[in-house]
Amino acid sequence: MMLKNKLLVALLAVTVAAAFGFADNVSAAAKKKLTYEEAWQRCKAFLDKEGTWGTGLQANERYIRGGACMKKYGYKI
Numbered sequence: 001m002m003l004k005n006k007l008l009v010a011l012l013a014v015t016v017a018a019a020f021g022f023a024d025n026v027s028a029a030a031k032k033k034l035t036y037e038e039a040w041q042r043c044k045a046f047l048d049k050e051g052t053w054g055t056g057l058q059a060n061e062r063y064i065r066g067g068a069c070m071k072k073y074g075y076k077i
Helices: 002-030 036-050 056-072
Strands: none
Touching: 036 056
C-alpha cells in the first residue's frame, strides 16, 4: 500500500512540474521577439557598458560575448 502512495505522489509531482513548464513556455512564446537590429543594439550596449575591448588581443572575447548575447535573443552572428 505504501508503494502505491509513493508512486501516486511521484506521478502527481511530475504532472504539476510539467504543467508549470508548459505554462512557462507559452508565456515565453507570447513575448514579442526583438528584430535582429534591436537585439544587436542591446548586446552592443551591454558590451560597451561592460567595457569589453574590441581590438587587440581581446577582440575574440568581445566577439564570443556578443555571439552569446545574440543567441539569447534567438539569433546567430
